[in-house]
Amino acid sequence: MEESQLKNFLSILFRIDGFSSFMLEYKSNIKDGFDFLDSFVEWRTKKQPLSSDENLIITIVREKINDFNKTIIPPILFFDSTQRMDESIVSAFSKDLNSAKTGRKAIVDAKYQRYKTITESFIYDEVEDKGLIEKYADAEHPLVYAEISQSVINSGAYTVGLHFLFKNIKFINSCPNVYWNSPFGLLGCWQSLWEFGRLLGSDIQNLPNQTLSKYYKLLFLLMSRAIAVGTALKMAQVCDIFRNRAEMLRLHRIPFMSIFMDKGFIASNMDVQFISDCYRGYMYSCELGIGDIFQQMLWDSKKMYEYGSLTQIGNYDNGYKEIEDATWMELVERGRIRSIEVSSSLCTDYENGLLQFSSDEWELICSKIASKHYDHCRKYDWKDFK
Secondary structure, three states: OOHHHHHHHHHHHOOOOOHHHHHHHOOOOOOOHHHHHHHHHHHHHHHOOOOHHHHHHHHHHHHHHHHHHHHHOOOOOOOOHHHOOOOHHHHHHHHHHHHOEEEEEEEEEOOOOOOOOOOOEEEEEEEOOOOHHHHOOOOOOHHHHHHHHHHHHHHOOHHHHHHHHHHOHHHHOOOOOOOOOOHHHHHHHHHHHHHHHHHHHHHHHHOOHHHHHHHHHHHHHHHHHHHHHHHHOOOOHHHHHHHHHHHHHHHOHHHHHHHHHHOOOOOOOHHHHHHHHHHHHHHHHHHOOOHHHHHHHHHHHHHHHHHOOOOOOOOHHHOHHHHOOOOHHHHHHHHHHHHHHHHHHHHHHHHOOOOOOOHHHHHHHHHHHHHHOOOOOOOOOOEEOO
16 A cells, blocks of 8 residues: 555544554554454454444545555456445355255266366266245346256256346346456356356357357456455355366467457467466465365466477477466466456446347347257266265
């Protein structure tokens, strides 16, 4: 925090009884104004509750810190915790969903395998409805709708699953998004938009160029925002988002090269973004103490850096160590900066309504998906894990 701004905030806070004593006791360096303010409020509350006038002073200072942060923090990273929605319904839904699990699981190999020596698989839980769908039919929360949609679609009941997926359009397409500062709402938004693309499959390439470009831009923006807010709140889901964003950029390199170019990064290599996201996702998992689970991300980042591939390994001449003439960590940092700058620029596009889909565009997307998928009962080899 700049010294002039710090003095301004402190001069206001000295009007509150006890603040001078708090300053004598406070030993940490004042880097984050909100953390500092919260520390003082906690310290003072233990000794004496704040009066209504003192609470007003705290509110004024908090707003000033907020306004200051907006001027120095990239838009994609700016997180206002006071704007976070009540998402208690997610916890209630998660509890009900877990109680509806039978204890049986099925292992299904992924359709697309990235490695020669590792078989990637999904583990599905068997769930009995027990009135769950009816109970949360009007939950009005993106993640609840996304979870119901994915579960039902996995069973083969596309009509019901698509109904819940399509209910999330109003959240995905709204600007401002009421869940912009709410982690679970963001998870539901990007997961649903991702699911639209998955269900379209190869037909996504038949969308009009402008629609397809908006799809990729909005998905990248929502994933980047979910990473930013999730990181601020120390959420484990961020590790998976890093992994998925890395894969998306690697597998859809052409449209994203165009997007990055439009934002000022000429001839950007999406493999460098992959290197960066995988490494950063792994390091973040280590911060949470779950690095062992996500260690493959570290190896994939290193393999891409050294060999330029996840499978055709052994030829160092193809590695980005030679192509980019940069160290592994330099490419990680390069990718980090690009992601922040591109997604922050997309924030402006989003706020100006440039990433919103028209009703005709949504109708086209939904009709294509509905025509591709029909109801059928999927059979799984369930194993009892009770």
